[in-house]
Amino acid sequence: MRTTPRLLSAALAGALLLTGCSSSDDGEPTPPSYEKSDSVEAQVLPQLAANGEDVESAADAAWVVDATIAGVDKGTAVTLVAKEDDGWSEVDEQETDGKGHVSLTSRASGDLHVVVGDGDDAIGAKVSTEDAPEATFTDDFDEDTVDGKGATWVTRDQGYVGVRTCSRASADAAELADGVLRLSVMEDPDRKGDECQLPGKRKRFAYRLNGHVGTEATYAFTYGFAAARIRTQAARGQHAAFWMQAVGGQGTGGPKKGGAEIDIIEYFGDDHPEGGLTSFTYFLDKAGRKQTVGGWLPNADELGDDWAEKYHVFSVEWTPKEYVFRIDGKVTQRLKGETSGRPEFLILSLLSSDYELPRFNGELPETMEVDWARVWETGPKG
Template sequence: MTSFRTFAAALALTVGAGLAVAAVEAPAGAAPDSVKHVQKKKANAQRVKIDLLPPISGAGKRAGSADQAKVVVTGTFRPKKAGRTVILDRKAGKKWVKAGTARQDQKGAVLFNAPYLVKGKAVTYRLRSTGSGMKTTLSKSVSTLKWTYKEKFSEEFSGSTIDPTPWSFREQDYGHAALRKCSRTDAANTSVSKGVARLMVAKDTTKNGRCSYQGKSYAWRTNAMIGTQGAFAFKYGYAAARVKLNSLRGQHFGFWLQPNSRNAEHGNAKKTGAEIDVIEWFGEGHPSGGLSSYIHYVPKPGKGVKVGSWIKQPQQYGNKWSKKYHVFSVKWTPKSYTFYIDGQVTSVINKGVSGREQFLLLSQLSSDYQLKYLKSESKLPQGSSVDWVRVWDL
C-alpha cells in the first residue's frame, strides 16, 4: 500500500553552548603593546551542532516495516576532542535515559543510529559530551516527529501486486534503449509477496533464437522496470529505498530519479532536470566494488555529462549486499546531492543539480555489455528485493 503526505512542519535543529576561554599574560611592568608572551588556556568546554536525519538506516537480513528503520543522529563538536565520550540521551517521560555511547572522531564528529519510533510514538533525543577534563556539553533536543510531518511518499508493498496508483510498468522493446539490443522489459518480471517487491532479469522464453553481440550469442532477456511517472514526483528532499541486491554479475539493479517534465532539452540542469542514480549495483566480484552513484545531464546539444563515481571501498559502509537489506538514499537540495548507505555519507555531488520535479524508478536490467559476465545462463533469473521506498521533504 502506498501513502502520500503533503503537509510539512518545521523543527529547529540545535546548537549547544560552550565557549573556549583564552588568557593573555604580560611581564610585570610591560605596556600592553609590548606583550611578548601569549599563552592560551585549553578550552574547557565544547560547542555542538546536532542534526537529525530521517529513518534511512536499516541493515538486516529480514524485510520489515519502514518505521523500523533507524533515524541518524549526528553531532559535530568544536573545538575538536578526538576520543571524548558522547552519550545519546532519549527522553522518557520527564527523564532522560542513555540510548547509546560513542567517541568523537578526529573531526570532532559522532554518528548514532536510533529508533524512529518507540511504542509507536515519536522520540526526542539530545547529545551529551563528558570527560577529558572538560565541562559537560549538552545539545538542544531534536524530535523524530519532524520526519513524520515531512513524509511525502511511502510504499511498503503490502499487497499481492504492484499498486497501480503510484506505480506503472515502463515498457521498452528490444533495442529501445542504447546497449539493450538483447533485452526488453516485461511486467511479469515484477512481483509482490510478503511485503517485498521482487524485480528480475530472466530468459525470454517467447522469443526464438539467440541474440548476437560482439561475435557471441546469448539468450534473449526480459527486464523489470517500474516508476511513478505521472503519479508522484517531488522537488528537493530525501529519497530512500531498502533493498537486498542480486548476487551475480551480468545485470544491474537501479534506484533512480528522472525529471517529470523539462523547460529545455539541454542547458542548466535547473531547467532540464537530471537523471539521479541514487544507487546502481553490478554484482558481486565487480572489480570496482559493484556500487555506484551518478548524475547524468545535458548541458549542450548532443553532449551528455556524467558525474559521480564508483563507491570506493564499499565494505566500509556495509557487507553481504545480496544477503542483507540496506537503505540507499539521497539528500537532494538546490545546491547538491548527498548520497548515503544506511545513513553513512558515501559521496557529495554539486554539479548537474536538478531544479525540476523528479519521479521514482526501480529497475533490474541486463545491458548488452554485461551479458558476458554471467558465467552460466542457467543462473537466470537474477533479481533484487525491495522492502520499501520513502520520500521526505527537506
C-alpha cells in the same frame, strides 16, 4: 575523547548546564548531564536506516542524527542517548571523520541527546524527531500497487534497444509477494531458443526480461529525501538500481533547467573489482552534451559486504545546492553544485545491460527485493 582547548573554551563560553541524574525526585529517569555547547551542531533527518534480514515497516526504521563537532580530532567518540522503555540509554556511538562529522541512528522517537566526552567534561546538544521532515510518500508494498488498475508503479516501456539490445522491461519480471517487490532478470519465454549476439562479441546470450518500474505518471517531487530499503542481487551481469529521472524527459541547459538523472544507488554484483556500488548524476549542458558527476563509491568494502543477504536503506538528500547519498544513514558521497530544478519521479529496477552480459556469473533468474520506498519532500530552498 581528546578535547582541544578551542573546543573546551567554546563549550564553556556557550554552556548551559542541563540538570539531570539517574532519576528525579519522583523516580522518573532523567536525561544525561552535559554542558550544552555551540560546538555541537546536530539535526534529526528522516528514518533512513534499517539494515537486516527481515521485512519491516518503513515507519519502524531508525532516525538518523547528523552531527558535527567543532575542534575535535578524527576518531572522537560521539554518543546518542534516547529514552527507551526502561529509561535513558546509549543507543548508538560512532567516531567523527576528519571534519568532525558523524552520523548516528535511533529507533526511539522523541528527544535525543548527542553527547561528547564524559563526566564534567561532557558537552552536547538536544534534538527531537519531531523536527524531522514528515513523509509525503510511502509504499510498503503491502497492497497491489504495481502494474494494475490505479497502480503507483508501472513497468517502463523499454527494451531491445540502446544499451539493452538483449533485454527488455516486462511486467512478468515484477512481482509483489509478502510485502516485498521482487524485480528479476529472467529469460524471455517469447524468445526461447533465440540467442542475442552483441556487436564485436562471439559469445551469445539468451534474451532477457528486466524488472523495471517507475512512478512517472503517478508521483514526482522537487527537493527532499528519497529512500528505498533493498536487498540486491548477488551475481554480476546485471545491476540493481534505485534512481530518479525528470518528468517529461531530460532537457538541455544544465540540471536546474533540464533536470537530471539521479542514480541513488547501483549495485553491479558481488566480488566486483571496484566494490560494485555507484552513486552519480548526469545532465545535459547547453550544447546537449552529457555531463556526469559522481561514480564508484570509494572504499565500498568498508560500507559492507552483505548487500545480497540483508536489506539496506539507500537514500539521497536533494537540495538546490547538493546531493548527499547515504547507506543506512552514513554519508557515502556528497556532490556539491547546481542540482536538478525539475520534478523527478522514482524508478526501481534490475537491469541487464549489454555491457554487463559478458561478466554474467550467476543463474537466471537473478532477483532484487524492495521492502519499501519513501519520500520526505522539503520543497524549494534558496
